[in-house]
Amino acid sequence: MPPTAHHFTPVYPLHEPQQSFRSKQYAPPRKRKRQQDPDDDDVDETDDSDSQIELLQPSISSQDINDPYRVAGWPESMPLPGSSFPHAPAVKQKSRQPLSTNLQKELAALNPPLYVPPPGEQDSTSSLRRHHLGVLTTILHTSLLKHDFVRAGRAWGMILRTSVVGRPFDVRTHGRWGIGAEILMRKLPLHNNSQEELGNASTISDQGLEAAKDYYERLILQFPFQKMNPNAVSSLTFYPAMFGLCIYEIQQKCTRALKSVRNSSPEMDRSDSELELIQDQDSEGIAAIKRSELDSAARLAARMDELMLSPPFDTYPPLLQLRGSVALWLADLYTTTVESDDGDDESKERASMERSKAKRCIDRMKAAGVAVPELMMNVLD
Structure with missing residues (x-):
């Protein structure tokens, strides 16, 4: 026969959960109804057990209930812990805890550092790396002063591979780029x-x-x-x-080419006809060099115009000044081409367009509150 529910019934009686004396004291009295008699009125009587407990309890007045010593649980025989009692606990002020290790590293890695640990707390590994970085930096600058760029390049490569406090070297800091x-x-x-x-x-x-x-x-x-x-x-x-480096490259190539043309034709012990022929050849060579310079400058200007179509490059003052200078440079090159080719309407039109671009760049610089170089203003006037 399978077990039924009465097999799992506990053999001991279940008691109600015990209540503390304080909870019983302030709990509302339980009432029970007597059986109603048609001849008697309805009378509510309190429980006899509760009434007996109330008789045994000492009488507590409202003044005792609101006593701050009693509410705080502090005996009257002991002195108070402080003037702020009972609004603040009598706890000793804890000593200031040191910063966490990660926070110390983050604050110390800032530029300038906001936290410098004491000498005893500094990490020996990071200190050695900083010392190693300082030595490499000294070697770098010493090599640059001596124009030993090969050794400076080796020191620079080692600096780029050095990491301090777990962070790689940032080439942008302090203008090192x-x-x-x-x-x-x-x-x-x-x-x-x-x-x-x-x-x-x-x-x-x-x-x-x-x-x-x-x-x-x-x-x-x-x-x-x-x-x-x-x-x-x-x-x-x-x-x-x-x-700026591209402009320097174009001008350097042009200067070298002009020097080679002039040095290739010495004027010693030559007849007038030979000198005229040499001058014609030199003029043709110089014109070819100028046209090559013009083509290179035009390609550079086209790349700058493409970049400066979108913000923030279209309002950046260094780019505006550089583009205005390139525009004036191109206008001079177009003018030189017109003189060598005995007049060219297309070159004149392009020279005028470049001067207009230079004026627009100057106007944008003035709108941004940037001082315009006097040389640019004098050229346009």
């Missing part, structure tokens, strides 16, 4: 080993210029402009530097 471009331009040798060019510190090899431009292109892709942090070093900073 310009050092990398300078090293790339200078450390590659020139193709022409003539003493004149080797002695000229301003001459840079074509390979160095290409390496520096590639370096700027990488920085532009790695650090794009962000609206949430507009003051950070980003592509907005790298574009003017790269365009």
Whole structure:
């Protein structure tokens, strides 16, 4: 026979949960109804057990109930813990806890640091790395002063691979990104080993210029402009530097070509007819160099115009000033082409368009509250 419910019934009686003396004291009295008699009125009587308990309890007045000592549970024989009793606990003020390790590292890594740990709490590993970074930086600047760009490039590469407090080296801090471009331009040798060019510190090899431009292109892709942090070093900073390097490259190639044309035709012991022929050849060579310079400058201006179609590049003062200078440069080149070709309406029109672009750039600079160089204003007047 399967077990039924009475098999699981406990054999001991179930008691009601016990209540404390205080809860019983302030609980409302329980009442029970007596059986109604037709002859008697309805009378409610309290429970006999409750009435007996009330008789045994001491009488507590309202003054005792509202006594602050009794409410706080503090005996009257003991002195009070303080003047603010009972509104504040008598707890001793805890000593100031030190900052967490992660927070210390974050505050110490800021520039300038907001927290410098005591000498005993500094991490020995990070201190050694900082010392190593300082030594490499000293070697870098010493090599640059001595024009030893090969060794400076090695020190710069080691600095880029150094991490302090778990963070990699940021090339944008303190304007260090310009050092990398300078090293790339200078450390590659020139193709022409003539003493004149080797002695000229301003001459840079074509390979160095290409390496520096590639370096700027990488920085532009790695650090794009962000609206949430507009003051950070980003592509907005790298574009003017790269365009300025492109202008320098075009002008250097033109200068070299002009020097080679002039040096290839010495005027010693030559007849008048030969000198005229040489001058004609030189003029043709110079015109070809100017046309090549004009084409390179026009391609650069087209790239700048494409970039400055969208914000924030269209209102950035360094780009506006650079584009205005390129416009004036192009206007002069177009004018030179017109004079060499005995008049060209298309070149005149393009020269006028470039001057108009220069004026628009100047107007935008004035609207942004930027001072316009006097040289640009004098050219346009």
